[in-house]
Amino acid sequence: MNFQGKVALVTGGSSGIGRAAAIAFAKAGANVVVAARRESDEVVRLIKNAGGEATFVQTDVSKSDEIANLIKTTVKTYGRLDYAFNNAGTEGKFAPITQLTEADWEHTMTVNLKGVWLCMKYEIEQLLKQGSGGAIVNTSSWLAKGGLMGSTIYSASKGGLDGMVRPAALEYASQGIRINNINPGIIDTEMSRRFFHPEDEGAKPFINHIPAKRFGTSEEVAEVVVWLCSDAASYITGQTISVDAGYAIPGHR
Numbered sequence: 001m002n003f004q005g006k007v008a009l010v011t012g013g014s015s016g017i018g019r020a021a022a023i024a025f026a027k028a029g030a031n032v033v034v035a036a037r038r039e040s041d042e043v044v045r046l047i048k049n050a051g052g053e054a055t056f057v058q059t060d061v062s063k064s065d066e067i068a069n070l071i072k073t074t075v076k077t078y079g080r081l082d083y084a085f086n087n088a089g090t091e092g093k094f095a096p097i098t099q100l101t102e103a104d105w106e107h108t109m110t111v112n113l114k115g116v117w118l119c120m121k122y123e124i125e126q127l128l129k130q131g132s133g134g135a136i137v138n139t140s141s142w143l144a145k146g147g148l149m150g151s152t153i154y155s156a157s158k159g160g161l162d163g164m165v166r167p168a169a170l171e172y173a174s175q176g177i178r179i180n181n182i183n184p185g186i187i188d189t190e191m192s193r194r195f196f197h198p199e200d201e202g203a204k205p206f207i208n209h210i211p212a213k214r215f216g217t218s219e220e221v222a223e224v225v226v227w228l229c230s231d232a233a234s235y236i237t238g239q240t241i242s243v244d245a246g247y248a249i250p251g252h253r
Helices: 016-027 042-049 064-078 102-130 152-175 201-209 218-229
Strands: 007-011 031-036 054-058 083-086 134-139 177-184 240-243
Touching (some): 007 016, 016 031, 016 042, 016 083, 016 218, 031 042, 083 102, 083 218, 102 134, 102 177, 134 152, 152 177, 177 218
Parallel strands (some): 007 031, 007 083, 031 054, 134 177, 177 240
16 A cells, blocks of 8 residues: 555544554555644654654534635645545443433534534545545444444444445545445544543453454554555445454354
């Protein structure tokens, strides 16, 4: 996978899967734009110290004007956009449905579903303007198809992403734009550690139900993202790819 001369955009790129993907794109030779809600230059420094090229753009994906500015800055800095990894998201509030509020719903759905829809809208507009195709990957979740007690809003937001990717892919396939989702399973990230640490007692039931008997790493997910953007995946679009070591396969527990 040689991305020399290509430009990759990663939202939610300051930590977890986004951070790993930004570094993986850079290792493949791409110029990388790292976007996140909180200001952070750490990933950019890591990429540049390794001989790559990257820039940071502070962006709240729930705000359309900030996404428009993100695309504008990407093109102004590197002249084009080739790949986008829409990874920014929030776990929101996990609680029984009777304990959740409309504000809880609005926050999670705005970031996880509307935010990705807006990112795709502006990214696709730029890719169409260039006329050279491109690839977009969105971060969904195993909870789009599964469930945990308390995950009603989060699961709905990710299920919406899985429903959205198919028509979006159909709309722009003839213009050479591919759009896919990934469904990470139980991955050891900052977000997952807000629920439990891999070495905590609370993690054991999950680990026992993962056929590989371990949590995944951000780097393992990032490799799938980069592959989906590469020419090796040139005939794949409108798909949701599970990256979960078989966790979501029914019937094995």
